[in-house]
Amino acid sequence: KENLCLYGLPNETWEVNLPVEEVPPELPEPALGINFARDGMQEKDWLSLVAVHSDSWLLAVAFYFGARFSFGKNE
Structure with a gap:
């Protein structure tokens, strides 16, 4: 099976x-292999797992941009 990403x-x-060949080094990499656990899990549990990985990645990207652009600082 191939590693798949959402x-x-x-x-x-x-x-x-x-997955793309190269993710820019400054961005967090997405979770790989969301399809590997699919065959051994119930659909609802697998969708929950995909949602957790997606939410975690989105939060990591948001924190990266927040730190990089100094949001919240008065300038």
Whole structure:
């Protein structure tokens, strides 16, 4: 099986695809292999696992941009 990742697209849809060759080093990498656990889990549990990985990645990206652009500082 291939490692698959869940990607959010600008048009507010989602796509499951192979991971990109290189993620910019400053960005957190998405969770790989969301499809590996699928066969051994109930669908509801698997969707919860995918949601947790997606939420964690989105929070990591938000904190990265918040720290990088100094949001919250009075300038």
